[in-house]
Amino acid sequence: MDDPTLSLPGLSPLGRTSIVARFDGGSLSSDSGVLVLREVEKRLGVADRLAGCLDDPRNPDLIVHGLADMIRFRMLMIAAGYEDANDAAALRHDPVFKMAQGTLPSGRDLASQPTLSRVENLPDPRALLRMGRAMVDLYCASFAKVPKRIVLDFDDTFDAVHGGQQLRLFNGHHDNYGFQPIVVFDGDGRFVAAVLRPAKRPSGVEIRAHLRRLLRAIRAHWPMTDILIRADSHYCGPLVIDWCRANGVDFIFGVAPSSTLRKHIETLEASTAERFNAAPGKGKVRRFKEFHDGAGSWSRVEHIIARVEAGDQGTDTRFIVTNLSGGKPKVLYQDVYCRRGCAENHIKSWKTHLAADRTSCTKATANQFRLFLHAGAYWLMWGGESKGPCPAKPERVANAGLRVSMPKRSMWRVAQLDTLRLRLIKIAPSTRHSTLLRRAEPLAPSARVVEMKTQVRLHLPTTSPAQTILRVVLGRILRLAT
Structure with a gap:
């Protein structure tokens, strides 16, 4: 049994002065x-x-x-x-x-x-749905006045597990079993929602259902607030785009490159590479182009913005799709879409500093x-x-x-x-x-x-x-x- 009155042995003295340490400091x-x-x-x-x-x-x-x-x-x-x-x-x-x-x-x-x-x-599941709405209520209450516009950043993150938890699934990219919850922050870093799900890419039906529940809860507080949804190409699908249009929600999503989209920027890629090769000491060359096109599964053509960047390692091209109008392609890409990267930092803080990936329960x-x-x-x-x-x-x-x-x-x-x-x-x-x-x-x-x-x-x-x-x-x- 530990006796707090006993002193710790082995402490070297300070000159001729001994050091006595006991666990008797009180409360x-x-x-x-x-x-x-x-x-x-x-x-x-x-x-x-x-x-x-x-x-x-x-x-x-x-x-x-x-x-x-x-x-x-x-x-x-x-x-x-x-x-x-x-x-x-x-x-x-x-x-x-x-x-x-x-x-x-x-x-x-x-x-x-x-x-x-x-x-x-x-x-139980019903209680968890109520909690999800309670978290949205907390988010809406964090504003002193009703905002004219909010930005919601959607992203998913891999959460490795090491047991027989329900919903766990093997993910080939991460080479491990785990979850892949969808997490939502707003543009200023406020936490909005999190949904536990298996470690696989979310389908359009799943994303649309999540959007419907979340925006219904937000609209209950702010029926007139404009909402912008930002996400990477995982969330860009015909069901999601059509739902956003039908419900008056602005969106800006990443788009996976395809042969159809690349046809629009072949000339731009070549000229951008030539500009960099002509003056490599000035750094990377970045140019933008906007056009209307879409995948065969989309119900209509959409506004596409291409970002072409040439550097020492070659040419890199990214695409985004949006229903925002009136902005220059460079502004929409760099000042609007790229800021969704802050959500990844918020998720990192949530997981690394607050251990949100400690999902080790069986249920x-x-x-x-x-x-x-x-x-x-x-x-x-x-x-x-x-x-x-x-x-x-x-x-x-x-x-x-x-x-x-x-x-x-x-x-x-x-x-x-x-x-x-x-x-x-x-x-x-x-x-x-x-x-x-x-x-x-x-x-x-x-x-x-x-x-x-x-x-x-x-x-x-x-x-x-x-x-x-x-x-x-x-x-x-x-x-x-x-």
């Missing part, structure tokens, strides 16, 4: 920045939104941990870097996590890992619920932003979030999510965050928690470099209306 936490995320979650209300979609089968007289409390605990764990429910075995005793749940440090412990696992397996419904939990953690770290004033309605959550609460001209506003975690939430180096091992500076404040009769005091390191920005963030995060 400490290395995740004191979770209290900032608590204020963000209170403003967003993500846990309450998701919990409201579930039917609790438990006896109300015997409930100790509410559904919203357990979902909130799980999202805070993910945001703090503890993506495994097994970590709840230790974190359920953590005083800061208890305070983030509205419990005193001396109060009851939080939910255990088995309890959290049962919650993950609780939702597909549980893994879909995990996508929503990791999406909620993304909202806590990223938040919602608006350029206008926040209205008086308490359901509006504009300007709530960790990153968007940072000063606009500061490095924090563009920092990656793991940087925000390491600098503002975490403190001590660990094997879970190996990048800290290369840092010599103290990072986020570690807290010594002292519970008194009328208050709880958190003693934070005086030398912490994060104290100024934490004051700014807490001052900017808007409180819920009371």
Whole structure:
């Protein structure tokens, strides 16, 4: 048995001064920045939104941990870097996590890992559909006023699995079994939706069904808002294009090259290559051409834009199709279509920094619920932003979030999510965050928690470099209306 009164052996003395280290520091936490995320979650209300979609089968007289409390605990764990429910075995005793749940440090412990696992397996397909609509409601509520236009970036990402999970499928390109969920972000980086699915290219019928559900939920809030859909060639099919036209939705999709399309740019490719060869020192030569054509399966010809680029490695040609009018081909390609690459960075942050690919449950419904939990953690770290004033309605959550609460001209506003975690939430180096091992500076404040009769005091390191920005963030995060 570990005795906290025993000192650690083997520590070398400092000159003639010995070093004595004991595990008797009292109530400490290395995740004191979770209290900032608590204020963000209170403003967003993500846990309450998701919990409201579930039917609790438990006896109300015997409930100790509410559904919203357990979902909130799980999202805070993910945001703090503890993506495994097994970590709840230790974190359920953590005083800061208890305070983030509205419990005193001396109060009851939080939910255990088995309890959290049962919650993950609780939702059925109907509950998951309600959660999907709840995430759209959260997205729409993140705007202070109704936008005139929004841009939705669709993409899919491979999620490798290593067990017998439902819906898993072998993908030849990745040479592995896994899922390939469809993920939707808007043009500013807000999370909109995620759908768990097998690791294969989505069909036009599947994409159209997903579009129909998603846009119906958005139109329920904003019936007059213009919507632009951006995606790569996976999403360019006759069913999708016809549906967008029939429902008044703008689109700009990548198009796979074909012999029919290439006939339009053979002369342009040759002349572009000649220009580069004439002056190779000036760098790559990029030219554009627009025309109307389409595949044989399309119901009509469409507006096609070709981008031809010549460089040291030869000529490269890309095609896009759009129903946008009035813009120059160069602007539509570079300033509109190419910006969908930001969605790939958002997916990378979601997967790499918040471990959204931890879909290791056996049931597909549980893994879909995990996508929503990791999406909620993304909202806590990223938040919602608006350029206008926040209205008086308490359901509006504009300007709530960790990153968007940072000063606009500061490095924090563009920092990656793991940087925000390491600098503002975490403190001590660990094997879970190996990048800290290369840092010599103290990072986020570690807290010594002292519970008194009328208050709880958190003693934070005086030398912490994060104290100024934490004051700014807490001052900017808007409180819920009371």
